[in-house]
Amino acid sequence: MRVLIAGxxxxxxxxxxxxxxxxxxxxxxxxxxxxxxxxxxxQADALDLDAVVRVVSETRPDVIVNMLTAIPGQLDPKRFAEQLELTNRLRIQGTSNLITAAAEVGVRQFLSQGLAFAYDPGGEGPASEDAPLFAGARRVPTFLARWAIGPWGVAFMTALRGAANDRARRILGWQPAFASWRTGFTAELRSTAR
Structure with missing residues (x-):
């Protein structure tokens, strides 16, 4: 099976x-x-719809795996918004371009990565979809850490919570079929090849 990995x-x-x-x-x-x-x-810019459609048309993948990001190798927590601007554009417009190209070409399967680090670090256990998002300034144990990397950076480094899928389980009657992304990718790609 041909797999196009965007990113x-x-x-x-x-x-x-x-x-x-x-x-x-x-x-x-x-x-x-x-x-x-x-x-x-x-090589193509995922933000350029024509380029993405051309690549998908030329490569004719059975599956597109969306891993689009542009996260710098050295993050400055005080400049996260600026440094993640391109990643945010890729996750919105780039993903839209991939979906459009997949639909035009008739790609059978589309998989996309997801993230859950935006939940407020307060609370216990994995955050449900109803948990509040992290809003910024928090008390941290040391003034130096806050000064050096900012409050969001301190929380990012010390207190991120996992994300639960309770709402999807409840509303959709959904159960995850795989314990990890590795086994999930392998099994899904094998089933599509049949």
Missing amino acids: ASGVIGRQLTPMLQEEGHDVVGLARAAFPSSARVV
Whole structure:
């Protein structure tokens, strides 16, 4: 099966590529710039709809895996909003472009990464979908940490909560089929190949 990984040069994309290849899949990576990879890499800007449609049309994937990000290697917690601006655009417009291209070409499956670090760190256990989002300033144990990395940075480094899927389970009657993303990707790609 041919799998197009959008964001193949990222941290997860670089791990996912060889794993899928070991399973026998033909992996094509989509990235803004060339990078060393065991897969064929196609360069395109995910924010350019025409370029994304062209890549998807040319590569004809069975599955698109969306791992689009542009997170800098060195994050400055005091500048998160600025440093994550491109990632936010990729997650909104880039994802929309991938979905549009997938629909136009008739891609059978679309998988997209999700994040859950935006929940307020207060409380216990995983955060449900109803939990409040992290709103910014919090008391931290040391003034120096707050000064150095800001309150959001302190919470990000020390108090992030996991996210529960209770609402999806309750409303949709959904149960996760896989214990991890690794087993889920492998099983889903195998089932699509049949």
